Every structure is written in C-alpha cells, then in structure tokens.
Amino acid sequence: MTGVPTRGGRGSPVAARAVRRLRDAAPVVGVFVGVVLAWEVGLSLLGIQQFLLPRPSAIAAALVDQWPTLVDGVTYTATEAIGGLAIGSVIAISVAFATARWTVARESLLPVAIAANSTPIIAFAPITNNWFGSDNQLSRMAIVAVMVFFPIMINTVRGLTLVSPSSLELMRSYAATDWQILRRVRVPNAMPYLFTAFKVATTLSVIGAVVGEYFGGPRSALGVYISGEATLFRFANAWAAIALACLLGIGFYVVGVLAERLVLPWYAAMTKADA
Amino acid sequence: MNVSDPGPTRPDDEIASGDAVSDGGAGSQAAPVVVDVQGVEKVFDTDRGRLTALRGIDLSIREGEFISLIGPSGCGKSTLLRLIGDLTSPSTGTILVNGKPARAARLGREYGMVFQAPVLMDWRTVQRNVELPLEIMGYSRAERERKARAMLELVELADFDRVHPWQLSGGMQQRVAIARALAFDPKLLLMDEPFGALDEMTRERMNLELMNIWRRTGITIIFVTHSIPEAVFLSSRVVVMSARPGRITRIVDVDLPHPRTVDTRELERYFELVTSVREALRRHETDADAGSSDDGARIRAEGLA
Numbered sequence: 119m120t121g122v123p124t125r126g127g128r129g130s131p132v133a134a135r136a137v138r139r140l141r142d143a144a145p146v147v148g149v150f151v152g153v154v155l156a157w158e159v160g161l162s163l164l165g166i167q168q169f170l171l172p173r174p175s176a177i178a179a180a181l182v183d184q185w186p187t188l189v190d191g192v193t194y195t196a197t198e199a200i201g202g203l204a205i206g207s208v209i210a211i212s213v214a215f216a217t218a219r220w221t222v223a224r225e226s227l228l229p230v231a232i233a234a235n236s237t238p239i240i241a242f243a244p245i246t247n248n249w250f251g252s253d254n255q256l257s258r259m260a261i262v263a264v265m266v267f268f269p270i271m272i273n274t275v276r277g278l279t280l281v282s283p284s285s286l287e288l289m290r291s292y293a294a295t296d297w298q299i300l301r302r303v304r305v306p307n308a309m310p311y312l313f314t315a316f317k318v319a320t321t322l323s324v325i326g327a328v329v330g331e332y333f334g335g336p337r338s339a340l341g342v343y344i345s346g347e348a349t350l351f352r353f354a355n356a357w358a359a360i361a362l363a364c365l366l367g368i369g370f371y372v373v374g375v376l377a378e379r380l381v382l383p384w385y386a387a388m389t390k391a392d393a
Numbered sequence: 394m395n396v397s398d399p400g401p402t403r404p405d406d407e408i409a410s411g412d413a414v415s416d417g418g419a420g421s422q423a424a425p426v427v428v429d430v431q432g433v434e435k436v437f438d439t440d441r442g443r444l445t446a447l448r449g450i451d452l453s454i455r456e457g458e459f460i461s462l463i464g465p466s467g468c469g470k471s472t473l474l475r476l477i478g479d480l481t482s483p484s485t486g487t488i489l490v491n492g493k494p495a496r497a498a499r500l501g502r503e504y505g506m507v508f509q510a511p512v513l514m515d516w517r518t519v520q521r522n523v524e525l526p527l528e529i530m531g532y533s534r535a536e537r538e539r540k541a542r543a544m545l546e547l548v549e550l551a552d553f554d555r556v557h558p559w560q561l562s563g564g565m566q567q568r569v570a571i572a573r574a575l576a577f578d579p580k581l582l583l584m585d586e587p588f589g590a591l592d593e594m595t596r597e598r599m600n601l602e603l604m605n606i607w608r609r610t611g612i613t614i615i616f617v618t619h620s621i622p623e624a625v626f627l628s629s630r631v632v633v634m635s636a637r638p639g640r641i642t643r644i645v646d647v648d649l650p651h652p653r654t655v656d657t658r659e660l661e662r663y664f665e666l667v668t669s670v671r672e673a674l675r676r677h678e679t680d681a682d683a684g685s686s687d688d689g690a691r692i693r694a695e696g697l698a
Contacts, residue, residue, distance in 0.1 A: 284508050288508070291478055291504070291505075292529045293502055298529050302529070309516070
C-alpha cells in the first residue's frame, strides 16, 4: 500500500508526493538531456556529415518546418495502427476464447497460430497492398492485425487456462456452471495477461503500420514520408518523422498502462505491494 | 486394543468399544447421520501403475460432530474428504451425504469447503469474496451483502470488508475462506488442512476461533490435519489413518469438556488423548516398516486380539 514514510515532515502530503515524483523522474530526464547534448556537441567535434546523422538542433528545426505535413502523417498512420490493433484484438480474443473452451480448437488452432507468428509478417505488405490497394489504410491495418494477433491470443489463452486448480474445485463445490466459472474465475484471471499483451501490441502496431507504409501508400503516410525524404537526402526531415513515430509508439503504450490502471486498479496495487 | 475393523464399522460399535473410547456425548448418538461412507476404495491410475489410495473405508458421521482425519502423508485423508465432497469419485463403495449420493449433495450445495490455501480471488474485495458462493447460488444483492457482513463479523473481520486478500495476513485470509464457506449456511463444513500453512501461534488462535464457530453454529465439521494436538483439541472423534493403502486404523473418542479454551491444553486428559493418537499413528508406521505384505489382515487380527 502507500504506506511509504516521507522524510522531513515539511509541507503537505500532496506537495511531498510531487517532490518525490520529480526526484524519481530526474535521472530519466537527465539521461535524455545528456544524450541529446552529447549528440549535438559530439557531431560537431567529430565533424560527422549531416547526411549520416543530423544534429538534434537540425531535427528540431525540421520538425517545426514540416509540422503540418508531419501531423497529417501521424494522424494517418495512427489511424492504421489503432484500426489494426482493434481488428487484431477482436479476432485474437475470440480465437482465444474458442481455444480455451474447446480442446479440439486448442489442438488445431495453436500450431497454426505459432506457425503464423514465426513468419516475417511484414513480408506480407506487398500482398496486402495487392488485396486492398496501397492507398487503402486497410492494407496496413491487415498487417498490424496479424502482428498483434499472436501475443494477444497466446496471453489470453494463458490467462483463461492458467487458473489455480483449487479455484476450479471451489467452483465445483458450489456446483457452478461452466459459464459462471468463465465469468467469475477465468475472465478476471485473464485480464492482467490481456493487458500485458496489449502493452506489447501497442508498440508493435506502430511498427507494423510505419514499416508497412514503406511498401507503398499515399504521400501523407508517415512511413512513405520517411522513406521518400531519405531517398531525397533530406535526412533531418526523415529523422523528425522517426522521432514522431517513436513518440506515437510511446503514447500508445502509455495509454495501455493507464487503461490497465483504470480497469484493474487492484492489480496495479498488488504488484506495487509485491515490489 | 481399540483398532477398528477395516470391515463394516458402525458408529455404535466405535462408541461401544475400546479403552480410549468413551461416550462422546449422549446427544451425538441420537443425532442423524450426515455422512455415511461404506466400503469405499479409491484407486488412481498413475504412470507407475495402479495406486490404491484408500481401501475398505467405512465411516459414519453424525450431525454436530467434529471429526478429524489424521494420518501420515499418503494415507488418503484428503482424498477421503474430497470423496465426501464429490470432488472425486470412489472406485467402489458408496458415500451418502444427508442420505443422498455425494454428487446430489454437492449439486444441492449442502457443504462448504475450505482448502489449505485460502483460494481467494485477488480481484475481489474481502466482502465480495465472501459473496462469491452467494452470487453463484443466485441470492439477491441485499441478501448477499447482509449474509457476507454477518459472516465477516463471525470471523471478526468486519473492518476489513473493503480490502483485497493480498493485503491480509495468512491467518486472516484463511478466516475469509471460512466466512465464505459458511456464507450460504451449509450444515456440513469440509476442511482440508486449513491451518497447515500457518505458524504455530496463529494456528492455535484459529483453533480457538473455529471451536467458537462450531459451538455457535452447530455445524458438522470434517477436518483433515497432520497435527495431533490440533486434532485432539478440536474434535469429538479423531479418525486415525495409515498409508499404503490408506485405511482407517483407529477412531479415538475425545471426551474433553466443552467449551474448549486455552486451559483445555493443560488438562491431564488432553495429554493422554494426544499420546493415544500418537501411539495409534506410530504403531502403523512401524508396521509399515516391518514390510507386512497384508497389513489389513494383521490389523484385523490385532483388533480381535
């Protein structure tokens, strides 16, 4: 629980917590600033050419200069990532329920899923472009959906099936129906597993969307922009777009973490208590 | 000698026979039979072949009794409890609970169960954990809340209704499990080494609390344990079992006065009973070491001697 004693009784608990938060965040901020500074200074000291690695200041300038185009790109790509994530999740969770419920489904679907997972999914990009058209966002959504399918499905199956045998005996002693066991034991048990998978899937979804766009797409797509600017030796612009893609991934992940805390407050508190 | 016959054993025989056995209370003889186990054998098919977990089990338990099953590990005491609860089925023999087959009694939700682990749902608060069986059995929300609160009061955890299980100590978690098992007013409580994972101090306190609950509710309790003092302190009868194959070797009537308190453990009679249970256990340990090929036959012979 939150019984951490605060040192020095000065100020309100809220203020004390804010100070502690800042202190916790300080090393991260420090490392970030340090790396950026070293990058900036190091490049000019070593005399490295701009096209090999632009300076942070040049990237920042490109970010400002290209802002409207970049915002369009981020919106376009984010839509693909979210769409793919949604489609992939729905299918993965449905398959997971079927798999956990029927042994036959488990035995027939799991090998297929494992095989699917070991193929380089991004190699399908030209094919999905062929199916849906390279200007159609569905092309990238399909790729993202396939990419996020496996971690979500496997984790959900785990959560639904890795239930303590004693819980099942307890439910048996209550003469509970399969549906009651599913609703009151298996699904709640699966929720932390599902959120763990979501957090992995959020980052995967951005990667899938951006890399999928390398194989074609409208000018406004982030991936198309990155590869196009790189071909034209406008590396600062490419880096600016990469930085935004990175931020997009982090943003998705943070949303995943916040959603977990909102839906499973007990789980966050429990893992904190364990630590 | 008071070694009960592994053949048919009627409760009247048990009460009538033996030195350590004395009348466990006039009321218990007249009370109806809650659990009737007849000629039960349980065989498991394992990788190393067939394993006879229980053989020739006969046991009658009357309403309001507190029965302990005690024996070395592998004697099948937990299996016997699980058979009574229809969590597993016998290979041969019959088990009646409240005059019905064990399965019908389970489907009729006629017993509560407490395991060695508390088996609480981490995502539910203490209150909602106690409400779980009531939810499954379709009680109304108001009824659930009322009953769960009453049960938490019974186990003295009323102030902890909103916390989650992992915020409680092991002993408190087990009390929640007991409250949950009693929430739907079963007349029979099955407990499988419920205090086995607790430290000695907590265990003794839990024993006292369990005694209080038993006195106040008049429930029948079947209690699996490997602790001799615990079995003697709690029980009206201690069923001593031995292993390979699991069987009942002796039933010791506990004639300690009620209510049982911390002073009970100081009584001369308490120590005598602890000794007789210990000897009953040890005798069969050495028998097993002697490597008898037919334990059953020899026990029968000893019983007649």
